[in-house]
Amino acid sequence: MSDAAYGPAMNRVDTQPEAVPEPDATATSSAPPATRRARAIRTAGLWLAPVMIGLLALLFFFYYRGLQADGNSTVISALDWGDKLLPQTIRIVYIAFWSTVIVILVAVPLGIVLTRPAVRRISPFVLAVANSGQALPAYGLLVIFLGIMGQGRFTVIVALSLYALLPVLRNTMVGLDGVDRSVIEAGRGMGMTKMQALTRIELPLAVPIVIAGVRTALTLNIGMATLAFLIGGGGLGITIQTGLKLNQDPILIVGAWLVALVALSFDWLGAVAERVLKPRGL
Amino acid sequence: MENITNWFTYVNDNFEYILEETINHARIVLIVIALATVTSVLLGVLIQRRPVARAVVLALSGIVLTIPSLALFALFIPVVGIGNPPAMLALYLYALMPVLRNTVTGLDSVSPAVVESAKGMGMSSTQQLLRVRLPLAWPVIMAGVRISSLMTVGIAAIAILVGGDGLGSYIQGGLTRFGLPNSENSVWAGVVFTVLLGLVLDIAFAIFQRFSTPRGLRA
Amino acid sequence: MTTEQQSPGQQAREPKIRLDKVGKTYPGTKVAAVEELSLDIHEGEILVLVGPSGCGKSTTLRLINRMIEPSGGRILLDGEDVTKVNPDKLRRRIGYVIQQIGLFPHQTIAQNIETVPRMLGWDKQKAKARSEELLGMVGLDPERYRDSYPKALSGGQAQRVGVARALGADPDIMLMDEPFGAIDPITRERLQNEFLRLQGELRKTIVFVTHDIDEAIKMGDKIAILGERSTIRQIDTPERILAYPVDDFVDDFIGTGSTIKGLNFLKVSSLALTDYPTLEPGGTAEAGRAALQDTGREWLVQLDENRTPVRWIHADGLDSADHERGEPVGDLLHSQDTLFHALELMVQSASGETCVVDDAGAFVGVVRMADLAKAIRRAQYEARMHYEQMERQS
Ligand SMILES: Nc1ncnc2c1ncn2[C@@H]1O[C@H](COP(=O)(O)OP(=O)(O)O)[C@@H](O)[C@H]1O
Ligand SMILES: [Mg+2]
Numbered sequence: 051m052s053d054a055a056y057g058p059a060m061n062r063v064d065t066q067p068e069a070v071p072e073p074d075a076t077a078t079s080s081a082p083p084a085t086r087r088a089r090a091i092r093t094a095g096l097w098l099a100p101v102m103i104g105l106l107a108l109l110f111f112f113y114y115r116g117l118q119a120d121g122n123s124t125v126i127s128a129l130d131w132g133d134k135l136l137p138q139t140i141r142i143v144y145i146a147f148w149s150t151v152i153v154i155l156v157a158v159p160l161g162i163v164l165t166r167p168a169v170r171r172i173s174p175f176v177l178a179v180a181n182s183g184q185a186l187p188a189y190g191l192l193v194i195f196l197g198i199m200g201q202g203r204f205t206v207i208v209a210l211s212l213y214a215l216l217p218v219l220r221n222t223m224v225g226l227d228g229v230d231r232s233v234i235e236a237g238r239g240m241g242m243t244k245m246q247a248l249t250r251i252e253l254p255l256a257v258p259i260v261i262a263g264v265r266t267a268l269t270l271n272i273g274m275a276t277l278a279f280l281i282g283g284g285g286l287g288i289t290i291q292t293g294l295k296l297n298q299d300p301i302l303i304v305g306a307w308l309v310a311l312v313a314l315s316f317d318w319l320g321a322v323a324e325r326v327l328k329p330r331g332l
Numbered sequence: 333m334e335n336i337t338n339w340f341t342y343v344n345d346n347f348e349y350i351l352e353e354t355i356n357h358a359r360i361v362l363i364v365i366a367l368a369t370v371t372s373v374l375l376g377v378l379i380q381r382r383p384v385a386r387a388v389v390l391a392l393s394g395i396v397l398t399i400p401s402l403a404l405f406a407l408f409i410p411v412v413g414i415g416n417p418p419a420m421l422a423l424y425l426y427a428l429m430p431v432l433r434n435t436v437t438g439l440d441s442v443s444p445a446v447v448e449s450a451k452g453m454g455m456s457s458t459q460q461l462l463r464v465r466l467p468l469a470w471p472v473i474m475a476g477v478r479i480s481s482l483m484t485v486g487i488a489a490i491a492i493l494v495g496g497d498g499l500g501s502y503i504q505g506g507l508t509r510f511g512l513p514n515s516e517n518s519v520w521a522g523v524v525f526t527v528l529l530g531l532v533l534d535i536a537f538a539i540f541q542r543f544s545t546p547r548g549l550r551a
Numbered sequence: 552m553t554t555e556q557q558s559p560g561q562q563a564r565e566p567k568i569r570l571d572k573v574g575k576t577y578p579g580t581k582v583a584a585v586e587e588l589s590l591d592i593h594e595g596e597i598l599v600l601v602g603p604s605g606c607g608k609s610t611t612l613r614l615i616n617r618m619i620e621p622s623g624g625r626i627l628l629d630g631e632d633v634t635k636v637n638p639d640k641l642r643r644r645i646g647y648v649i650q651q652i653g654l655f656p657h658q659t660i661a662q663n664i665e666t667v668p669r670m671l672g673w674d675k676q677k678a679k680a681r682s683e684e685l686l687g688m689v690g691l692d693p694e695r696y697r698d699s700y701p702k703a704l705s706g707g708q709a710q711r712v713g714v715a716r717a718l719g720a721d722p723d724i725m726l727m728d729e730p731f732g733a734i735d736p737i738t739r740e741r742l743q744n745e746f747l748r749l750q751g752e753l754r755k756t757i758v759f760v761t762h763d764i765d766e767a768i769k770m771g772d773k774i775a776i777l778g779e780r781s782t783i784r785q786i787d788t789p790e791r792i793l794a795y796p797v798d799d800f801v802d803d804f805i806g807t808g809s810t811i812k813g814l815n816f817l818k819v820s821s822l823a824l825t826d827y828p829t830l831e832p833g834g835t836a837e838a839g840r841a842a843l844q845d846t847g848r849e850w851l852v853q854l855d856e857n858r859t860p861v862r863w864i865h866a867d868g869l870d871s872a873d874h875e876r877g878e879p880v881g882d883l884l885h886s887q888d889t890l891f892h893a894l895e896l897m898v899q900s901a902s903g904e905t906c907v908v909d910d911a912g913a914f915v916g917v918v919r920m921a922d923l924a925k926a927i928r929r930a931q932y933e934a935r936m937h938y939e940q941m942e943r944q945s
Contacts, residue, residue, distance in 0.1 A: 091387040184482040185530020187489030190503045190523035197516050273400035277490070280507060290406045294494065299410040306403035317398040449653030452618060452726075453667050453716075454643030467657045546657030548700030 096325065099318045103311065110307050117300050128292050128301050135308060141284040142312060145203055145275040146268065149210035153267045157215050158260065161222025162248070173223055180220040188213055188274045192281050201282035210274050214267035221263025225256030258328050265320040272313045286312075335516075342517035350502065354525050357498035360491065361484045361533065364420055368427035369477055375428075376435025376473075377461065386436065393429040401426070401487045405494045419491035426487060427480040434476025438469030467546055474541035478534055485530040489522065499526045565630055566591035567756040568615060568724065573624035575610055584610040585781040587624070594723075595754040599771035601761055603804070607781030608760040612726050615758060616645045628724065643667050646717030646725035646755070650732045652709050654701035660686070660712055661697040667719040685715040690745060707738035714746065718753075725757045732761070743769060764805050768793070768812060776801050790816030794927070795934030810927055814891035817926050819884050819907055824916025829854050836869040850902040853877060858913040860906040877901070883908045884918060890926055893918045 117125055129135060164173050195209035229252050237247045279287035286309045293302030343350060379386040396404075401422065408418035442465050450464045466473075492500030502522030506515040542550070568591070575585040584607045592598045600608045613619045615626060617638040625632050633641050654663050664682040665673075673681070686693040689711040701709060710730060717725055731739040747770065750757065761767050767774045768789040775786040778800055785797045793813035796802040802809075828842035828851040839851055843866055853862040853876070864877035878901035884893055885908065896905040897920065907915045 087383050091384060092391070095387070095391050182482065182527065182531050182534065184479070185485040185527050185534075187486050187500065187503065187523055187526045189489045189493075189500060190519060190526065193503055193507050193510075193519045194516075194523065196507070196510070197519070269398045272398075273402075276400040276402045287402060290402055291493075293406065294409075294414075302406045302409060306406040309403035310399045310407075313398050313400055313403070314395065317395070443651070443653065445649060445651030445653035446655060447653075448618070448649060448651075449647065449713075449716075450655070452616060452642055452647035452649070453719075454639045454641070454670060455666075456639045459670075464655060464657075548655075548657045548659070548702060 096318075096321055099314075099321070103314050103318065106307075106314070107311055110304075110311060113307075114304060117304070122300075124296060125298060125300050128289065128296070128298070129304050134289060135286070135304075138284060138286045138288055139308060139312060141203065141278070142272065142275040142286055142309070143316075145206050145210065145278055145283065145285065146271040146316070149207045149214060149271045149275075150264065150268050152207065152211040153214045153218050153271075154264060156211065157218035157263075157267075158222050161219050161226065161260075162253075164219075165223050165226040173227070177220060177223060180216040180223075183216040186213065188270075189277060189280065192274070192277055192283075196281040203278065203283045205281060206275065206278040206283035210271050213274060214270045217266040217270065218260070218263040221259050221266070222256065225259030225263075226252055228259065229255045254329050258324070261324045261327055265317070265324060268316055268320050269313070272309075272316055276309050339517050339520055342514055343521055346521070350499075350521055350525055353497065353499050353501055354529055357485070357488055357500075357526065358529055358533070360416060360420055360423065360488050360496070360498055361481060361529075364423045364427050364484055364488075365477060365481050368424050368480060369431050369473075371424075372428050372431035372476075373435050373466075373473060376432050376439065377466075380436050380439045390429075390433060390436065393425075393432050396425045397429050401490055402493060405490065409494060414495040416491065416496040418494050419488065419496040423484050423488055423491075427484050430479040430483070431473065431476040434472050434479075435469065438472030438476075439465055441472065442468045468549065471541065471545050471549060474537065474544070478537045478541070481533050481537055482530050485526060485533060489526050499529070564593060566627075567594040567629065568592040568758070569625075569627040569630075570611075570615070571625040571627065573611075573614055573621050573626060575607075575614055575619060576622045583622075583780050585614065585621075588781055588783070590775065590783070590786075592756060592758060594756050596772040597750065597757040597759055597770055599759045599761060599767040599774045600777055601764055601767035601771075601774055601804075602777030602781075602784075604762055606777050606779055608762070608777060609728050611777070611781050612728050612758055612760050615724075616642050616647055616726055618642075618647075643671055643720065644722050644724070646719075646722040648710075648713050648717045648725065648727040648730045650729040652713040654704075654709055654712060654716070656701050659698050659700060660691075660704075661693075663701070663712060664716045664719055666716065671720050673720075681719065681721075682715075685718055686712075688718070688749060689715045691715075706734050707742060710734060710742060723756055725755045727757060728760045729762070730759075731766070732763075739766075746770075765812075768815070776804055788816075790930065791934045791937065794930040795938060797938065811891070811894070813927065813930060814894055814923065815889050817890040817930060818886070819888045819890065819893055819918065820886035822890075822918060822922050822926055824907060825919065825922070827852060827917040829860075829914060830864065832856055839864065839869045840866070850904070852880070852906060852914060852917070854914055857911070859883075859908060860914050863900070863902045865902075880906050883912070885910070886915075890918075890923055894923060897923075 114129070117129065163169065164176055191213055192206065192209050195205050199205040199208065233255070234247050234251055237251045238244075242250065275283075275285055276287045276290070278285045279291055286305050289305030290302055290309070293299065293305055375389065379389050404422040404425065405418050408421045412418050412421060446464060446468065447460060450460045455463065488496075488498050489500040489503060491498050492504045499522045502518045502525070506517070506519030506522065509515040509518070570588050570590040572587045572589055573585060574583055574587050576583045588611060590598075600611060602608055610619065614621050617626075617633070621634060624634075626634050628641075628644075654660075655666070658666075661679065661682045664685055665678040668678040668681055669675075683693040683697070686696060691708060691711055696704075696708075696712075701712070704712065714730070717727075731742050734742065743766065759767075759770055761770070771789055773786060774789050774792055776784045776792065778784045784804075785792055785801045790813060792801065793805065793809045793816070796805055796809065805812075826846065828839075828846045828848055830839050830842065830851050830853045832853075832855055834853075842851055843849070849866050850863050851866075852860045853864050855861050860880045860883060862877040862879055868876055881899055882896055883906050884896060893905055897903060897918065904917045904919045906917055909915050
């Protein structure tokens with residue numbers, strides 16, 4: 051998991067690298083300089099990312115200005131900032147934000163319940179479902195919810211919440227399962243109740259993995275919010291779609307570029323949140 | 333209940349066509365996975381022991397994953413035109429990350445003592461890689477391949493939006509004829525067969541993983 | 552003091568391995584891990600590198616098979632400078648055993664052992680025959696272990712396979728880096744003994760690294776005690792090092808009890824046994840008293856018909872009516888036994904002395920504490936003379 055301070059938000063719990071024994075017990079004094087350098091690079095990446103995103107935004111700005119100067123009226127009207135692009139961007143953020151909130155509110159408590167001894171037996175089953183749920187086509191899920199709830203952004207939010215539930219649920223369960231039993235034993239041995247062991251030991255230790263899951267959910271949600279237009283949920287997907295329909299690459303590029311900017315910015319926010327919220331000492 | 337029988341009738345009537353799109357879908361996924369696996373393993377081997385390259389490459393391939401699929405698909409249209417190519421290119425980029433990361437962690441997890449003794453016995457670095465390090469990292473690499481495969485199957489359903497093939501056509505078909513007879517059946521067929529394809533491929537990869545894992549490493 | 556001495560007999564022989572001012576400074580570090588080390592290792596001998604953790608033993612060892620490249624100096628095997636040859640080819644000629652063993656978990660035991668032979672192009676049949684032979688040699692039943700995987704082995708068994716694998720292509724040279732360091736004491740002792748027995752037959756040239764002075768004393772034909780930066784503080788046979796540690800560093804390192812450990816290297820046969828009063832079977836109290844009077848001792852040895860010592864009888868106990876006068880003599884010493892063994896018997900003996908017999912079991916004499924002390928002093932004296940003579944020569 052260590053390679054992901056900034057960047058990969060997907061599927062963070064699938065491989066847990068084992069502790070690698072040092073070649074010689076005497077040579078374990080501190081992390082080799084190379085590893086330290088890599089860590090420094092990742093930290094630098096965290097601060098470099100906004101600069102890169104800013105540069106991409108600047109490029110976008112010039113490209114956009116250029117298009118307006120070209121004076122193609124179809125393009126200009128499809129890409130009107132105040133009328134089209136800004137509201138569409140806000141819509142995507144709105145959808146992604148609320149569905150992520152719902153996901154957290156549902157998946158984390160559910161994950162806690164599913165890892166309690168009484169229901170632990172079914173947790174492998176839930177994990178298997180959560181795993182194969184990755185193959186669930188977001189597109190199809192949206193259309194199915196369209197059938198159930200009709201058009202609109204709320205349909206999108208509900209569909210997204212369900213879709214992004216699985217990674218958070220899975221990470222919560224894996225995170226809680228992964229807590230060293232002996233640590234919990236020690237806590238219980240000190241007289242903690244089950245509830246205290248959960249809130250003071252298990253949850254804090256599982257936090258990094260849960261947050262990683264939330265970041266995945268956020269990424270998925272922004273990706274899917276782009277598809278919201280398909281069922282009348284609006285968003286920047288409309289602009290991409292317009293570009294496709296009119297066979298106008300500039301419209302396509304502006305739409306996709308803006309989506310990418312939003313996604314990158316949010317992923318960066320996720321990375322920062324992950325860094326800030328991670329308990330010290332882990 | 334009636335809906336479900338209805339759906340089975342629909343699937344039964346259209347089975348040939350659904351199967352054809354399933355095969356198209358599978359072909360896209362398998363080509364992408366094959367290419368992504370080869371690339372990622374090569375790249376993973378190259379970067380694993382180079383901390384700087386490793387941090388940069390992993391971060392970049394991770395960033396790719398955060399770009400929404402429709403946007404990435406669309407961005408390739410000006411480059412390679414409409415149809416399967418932009419979809420496959422985008423899927424390929426998505427599929428890199430899980431395999432790449434698992435190749436690196438897999439190689440990391442090879443015991444240094446084992447590599448030391450391989451070197452000490454006079455294996456060249458290529459022999460160490462091919463005979464020791466990659467075989468030992470293989471189960472972890474395959475786990476990455478399985479993640480990529482599941483993910484790619486799901487995302488490939490929107491290839492239809494950029495003019496590609498696959499089971500997405502059943503979802504889109506249902507959407508464009510929304511409200512008309514069989515539109516819901518069509519959507520469900522698209523979704524169910526996509527998930528089934530994902531499961532079948534996952535099981536196939538799991539079996540392949542088991543048989544391609546050296547016996548001494550199997551649990 | 553760094554010593555590079557050779558006994559006259561060895562002077563003529565070319566060393567199997569020669570390190571010539573070899574140095575190693577790891578990139579990014581300022582202090583050398585190995586500094587200008589010169590060292591000769593002769594054919595068929597076990598040289599033990601021993602020293603505190605971090606002093607550069609492993610680095611030194613890994614320089615020999617070029618697991619790491621020297622920063623300077625030459626390494627000669629059979630007189631050939633190997634600092635320029637292909638390192639992979641070089642390593643196939645040299646067995647290498649490490650503490651963590653590093654068996655290939657994805658290969659069977661037999662495949663593990665056949666790795667080097669196969670790389671050297673042996674055919675399957677020959678390699679297979681070799682791995683069977685080696686498994687037997689290290690005390691593992693080939694039938695049972697050939698096709699199993701390393702995970703099925705205990706630590707001790709795994710290290711046996713590690714040794715077998717290093718012996719795969721019958722290399723002349725073996726490098727062993729704390730091979731028994733991670734193994735429980737009882738198994739370690741057994742592996743050490745078996746390895747010494749094996750070495751008795753194979754006569755490999757071995758460089759053996761350990762941080763455990765007792766293991767060094769046990770395994771080494773010669774011991775090099777290393778200080779920081781792998782500088783040789785003393786290199787010699789174990790007995791001479793124990794008898795004459797050249798400085799405080801060595802003295803501290805070999806620790807307390809070194810004198811007593813040194814008794815391991817002295818044989819009963821090296822002692823001049825003192826005359827001792829004995830009592831023939833059926834000898835009277837008067838005969839005993841007469842014998843005691845002649846020698847002025849307190850104890851005499853009761854012999855049986857074969858002249859084998861049976862009991863210690865004290866002067867005060869001679870008159871005892873009891874047919875079984877005195878105390879049993881306990882175990883008897885033979886001339887090839889070590890003085891350490893003599894000491895063990897002595898502290899258990901009623902008289903504080905212990906009887907030596909010849910091969911037929913007949914009484915030869917008695918070893919007393921004073922004899923041990925004299926032997927130790929002589930060994931120390933000889934060692935000191937040896938070093939003084941060397942000093943004069945240089
Ligand atoms: N790969 C390396 N890079 C840098 N320094 C090293 C490396 N390996 C060992 N050292 C250093 O060199 C010195 C000698 O190490 P080593 O030969 O392993 O000692 P020993 O085997 O006697 O315990 C130590 O100070 C150790 O920290
Ligand atoms: Mg060492």
